[in-house]
Amino acid sequence: MNKQEKYERLYQQIKELLKKEADIIAKMATINAVLYHKIDYFFWCGFYRLINEELIVGPYQGPVACQKLEKNKGVCWTSVNQKDIVIVEDVHQFPDHIACDSRSQSEIVVPIKNNSGKIVAVFDVDSKTKASFDKQDAEGLQKIVSLIYDL
Numbered sequence: 001m002n003k004q005e006k007y008e009r010l011y012q013q014i015k016e017l018l019k020k021e022a023d024i025i026a027k028m029a030t031i032n033a034v035l036y037h038k039i040d041y042f043f044w045c046g047f048y049r050l051i052n053e054e055l056i057v058g059p060y061q062g063p064v065a066c067q068k069l070e071k072n073k074g075v076c077w078t079s080v081n082q083k084d085i086v087i088v089e090d091v092h093q094f095p096d097h098i099a100c101d102s103r104s105q106s107e108i109v110v111p112i113k114n115n116s117g118k119i120v121a122v123f124d125v126d127s128k129t130k131a132s133f134d135k136q137d138a139e140g141l142q143k144i145v146s147l148i149y150d151l
């Protein structure tokens, strides 16, 4: 199975699970549990929620992460400020990268909009290998996290 097929399969599986509960945090927790256990290069995955102009950690899987991210620093804030997906092949080359765990080498961050189009959270994934994430991860993850508000 190639990456695209794998994401399609995970999308269908997660969609079925998320239908069962409307609560946003429950949906986030379920997405993490499925992806973390099904994609082998996911070393850490989780949500940071934008609350009162702060990025505060939400449901996640993996090693203990920073609870709050310093404003306008790092990959997650870049994604919020650019309103776009950010892929980082080598986190050590990213200015202001916030290292919650020194083992992380590459990263992808996907912004999440609510039904009014406002960014309310980001989905962040770290890998222990450089350049783990590409366009297929971006498309696959975008589609999966869009289920949080669209379903």
Ligand code: SME
Pocket: 044, 065, 066, 069, 073, 074, 075, 076, 077, 096, 097, 098, 099, 100, 101, 104, 107, 124, 126
């Ligand atoms: N590296 C992120 C911080 C979150 S951790 O990766 C879990 C950043 O630079 O925003």
